[in-house]
Amino acid sequence: MAVSRDTLQTVARLARLSLTNEELDVYERQLSAVLDAMEQLNAVPTAQVPAADLAAVSASGVRDDRPQPRSEADAILQNAPERSGRYLKLSGGMFNRDT
Amino acid sequence: MTPDDLIQLTVRSAATALRQRQLSAVELEQAFRERLHQTEPSLHAYLRETPEASVARSVDDQLAADAASLPILAGLPVALKDNLAVAGAETTAGSKILTGYRPARDATVVAKLRAAQATILGKTNLDEFGMGASTENSAFGPTKNPRRLDRVPGGSSGGSAAAVAAGSALYALGTDTGGSVRQPAAFCGVVGLKPSYGRLSRSGLIALTSSTDVVGILAKTVEDAAIVLQSLAAHDADDATSRREPVDDYQASLSRPLAGLRIGLPSEYFGAGIDPAVAREVNKAAKIFATLGATVEGCSLPSTPLAIWVYYIVTPAEASTNLSRYDGIRFGPTGAVPAEAAFSQRLAATRGQGFGPEPKRRILLGTFALSAGYYDAYYDKAQRVRTLISREFATAFERFDLLLTPTAPTVAFPFGSNPDPLSMYLQDVCLVGASLAGLPAISVPAGVIDGLPVGLQLIGPALGEGAVLRAAHQFEQARGPLPLPLAV
Numbered sequence: 001m002a003v004s005r006d007t008l009q010t011v012a013r014l015a016r017l018s019l020t021n022e023e024l025d026v027y028e029r030q031l032s033a034v035l036d037a038m039e040q041l042n043a044v045p046t047a048q049v050p051a052a053d054l055a056a057v058s059a060s061g062v063r064d065d066r067p068q069p070r071s072e073a074d075a076i077l078q079n080a081p082e083r084s085g086r087y088l089k090l091s092g093g094m095f096n097r098d099t
Numbered sequence: 100m101t102p103d104d105l106i107q108l109t110v111r112s113a114a115t116a117l118r119q120r121q122l123s124a125v126e127l128e129q130a131f132r133e134r135l136h137q138t139e140p141s142l143h144a145y146l147r148e149t150p151e152a153s154v155a156r157s158v159d160d161q162l163a164a165d166a167a168s169l170p171i172l173a174g175l176p177v178a179l180k181d182n183l184a185v186a187g188a189e190t191t192a193g194s195k196i197l198t199g200y201r202p203a204r205d206a207t208v209v210a211k212l213r214a215a216q217a218t219i220l221g222k223t224n225l226d227e228f229g230m231g232a233s234t235e236n237s238a239f240g241p242t243k244n245p246r247r248l249d250r251v252p253g254g255s256s257g258g259s260a261a262a263v264a265a266g267s268a269l270y271a272l273g274t275d276t277g278g279s280v281r282q283p284a285a286f287c288g289v290v291g292l293k294p295s296y297g298r299l300s301r302s303g304l305i306a307l308t309s310s311t312d313v314v315g316i317l318a319k320t321v322e323d324a325a326i327v328l329q330s331l332a333a334h335d336a337d338d339a340t341s342r343r344e345p346v347d348d349y350q351a352s353l354s355r356p357l358a359g360l361r362i363g364l365p366s367e368y369f370g371a372g373i374d375p376a377v378a379r380e381v382n383k384a385a386k387i388f389a390t391l392g393a394t395v396e397g398c399s400l401p402s403t404p405l406a407i408w409v410y411y412i413v414t415p416a417e418a419s420t421n422l423s424r425y426d427g428i429r430f431g432p433t434g435a436v437p438a439e440a441a442f443s444q445r446l447a448a449t450r451g452q453g454f455g456p457e458p459k460r461r462i463l464l465g466t467f468a469l470s471a472g473y474y475d476a477y478y479d480k481a482q483r484v485r486t487l488i489s490r491e492f493a494t495a496f497e498r499f500d501l502l503l504t505p506t507a508p509t510v511a512f513p514f515g516s517n518p519d520p521l522s523m524y525l526q527d528v529c530l531v532g533a534s535l536a537g538l539p540a541i542s543v544p545a546g547v548i549d550g551l552p553v554g555l556q557l558i559g560p561a562l563g564e565g566a567v568l569r570a571a572h573q574f575e576q577a578r579g580p581l582p583l584p585l586a587v
Contacts, residue, residue, distance in 0.1 A: 015466040017459060018451030027463055030520055038408045044484050051482035063336045075203035079430035088428055
C-alpha cells in the first residue's frame with residue numbers, strides 16, 4: 001500500500017522522530033515499496049493459525065522478586081548529559097507546551 | 100613461532116601452545132595487536148581497542164604455576180561486536196546516538212569471557228544497531244572485506260568477521276538477529292555460528308529484535324566455535340528467555356561419524372534469487388556430505404519466500420519499541436534545539452539527529468505496523484505466518500536431522516551495490532527462517548568463486564547445536580582449510 005504524507009508524519013510524531021522534508025520524501029517512497037512487497041502475506045490463510053510467541057516457548061520464568069546487591073548507580077549517572085547531584089536533569093522545556 | 104604463525108593459530112592450537120609453553124599470552128596478544136595495527140588502516144574492522152595488558156600477564160603467571168586450572172579461553176585474544184556491553188568501555192552499537200555511552204555492567208557473555216581470563220582486544224564495527232548486511236549502515240564508516248577490499252564484509256557483524264578472517268582477532272563474538280553472524284562469515288570465509296534462541300544469554304546485548312536476537316560466534320574453525328559455545332552457554336537469571344536445558348558436550352561429539360545422518364536440501368533455497376554459481380558450490384558440498392555417510396535428499400519449505408516479509412515486519416516492530424528508550428536524558432548526546440523548545444521537540448530532535456537512515460526507516464515501519472488500524476493487517480498477520488514457518492521447520496525435522504542451504508544468495512558484493520532497502524533486505528532470504536523459528540544454524544566456507552568465499556548453511560532443530568557442529572566440522576575436515584587473506 002502507498003503511505004500518504006499525512007500518515008507518515010503522524011507515524012513520525014508518534015515515534016518522536018523529527019524528519020526533514022527530504023527525509024519524508026525518501027521514506028514515503030521507500031516505505032510504500034516495502035509495504036507493497038509485504039502484501040504477499042495477505043494471500044496466506046491464517047484465520048486458524050495462532051500468532052507466534054517464541055519468547056513464551058523458551059521462557060525460563062522470572063527470577064524471584066528479591067533485592068540484588070548492585071552498586072552501579074554512580075556508573076549509570078556518569079552517562080547522563082545533565083545531572084544535579086544524584087538526579088538526572090532536564091534543562092527546561094519539560095512542561096513547555098508544544099508549539 | 101613467527102608473528103605470521105601466531106595469527107594463524109586456532110583457539111585449540113593456541114590454547115595447546117600456551118600450555119606447552121611454546122609461547123606466552125603476552126606474546127600472543129602482542130602478535131594480534133600488531134596485526135590489528137597493520138590491517139586497520141585498510142580494513143576498519145574495529146571501532147576501538149580495549150587495552151588491558153594485565154590479563155595476559157596474569158595468565159602467564161598462572162601458566163607457570165598451575166596451567167591445569169586455567170580455562171581454555173585464558174589468554175586468547177577475542178574481539179567483541181560493539182553492541183555487547185563492556186563495563187566502563189564505550190559501547191555504541193555503531194550509532195551516533197550512543198556516542199560516549201559507557202555501560203555500568205558487562206554483558207553476561209562478556210563477564211564469562213573475563214572470568215575465563217580471555218584477552219579482549221577491542222570492539223568491532225557493525226551496521227547501526229545491527230540493521231544491515233554490509234556494515235555500510237555503520238555511523239562510523241564501513242568495514243572492508245579482507246579477501247577483496249572493494250567488497251563488503253557482510254553484516255551486521257562485519258567487523259567481527261573481517262577481524263577473524265584477517266587474523267586481527269583469534270575469534271570474535273557477534274550477534275545474529277536475521278543472519279548477522281552467518282552472512283558476514285560467508286562473505287569473509289570464516290565460520291559463523293548462530294546458536295538456538297536462548298542458548299546464550301542476551302543480557303547486555305543492545306536489543307534490536309528481542310524475539311530473534313542471539314549472541315553468535317565467529318571463528319576460523321568449527322571446533323573453535325564449539326569450544327567458545329561450550330565456554331559461554333549456561334542459563335542466566337538476568338535473561339528471562341535464557342534456556343534452562345543442560346548444555347551438551349559439543350566437542351565430544353564433533354568426530355562421531357555422519358553415517359545415518361539425514362540431510363534435507365530445501366528446493367526453495369536453491370531457486371529464484373540465488374546466484375546459480377553459489378547454488379552449484381553448495382550442491383558440490385552436498386555430495387561431500389554424502390561421501391561422509393550422510394543421506395542427502397531434496398525437500399520443500401514452501402513458506403520460505405514469505406519469511407523475509409514476516410521478518411521485515413517483526414524486526415522493525417520490535418526495533419521501534421526497543422529504540423524508544425533513546426531519549427538523550429540518561430545517556431548519549433542531546434539534540435540541538437532552541438532554548439525555549441518544548442520537551443517533545445527536544446526528544447524528537449535528539450532522535451532525528453542521533454539515528455541514521457536505517458534505524459529511522461525501521462522505526463517508521465515498525466511504528467506503522469504496530470499502530471491502531473494497521474496492527475492486525477501487518478504485525479498480527481506476520482506473527483501468524485511466522486507460526487506456519489516454524490511448523491514447516493518442525494515437520495522437516497521429523498524427516499531430517501539437518502537442512503543444508505546456501506548462506507547468502509551471492510558472494511560478497513561491491514560497496515554501494517544495494518542502494519535501495521528492498522534489495523538489501525533480500526540479502527537475508529536464506530537466513531531469516533532459522534531466526535524466526537529460533538533454530539541453531541552455522542555458516543561454513545564451502546568453496547570459492549573468483550577469489551571470493553561461498554558459505555553453506557546447516558540448520559538444526561532447536562538446541563540441536565551438537566549435530567550442526569558435528570556435520571560442519573566433518574565437512575570442513577573433508578574440504579580442507581580456506582587460507583587466511585594474509586596479503587592485507
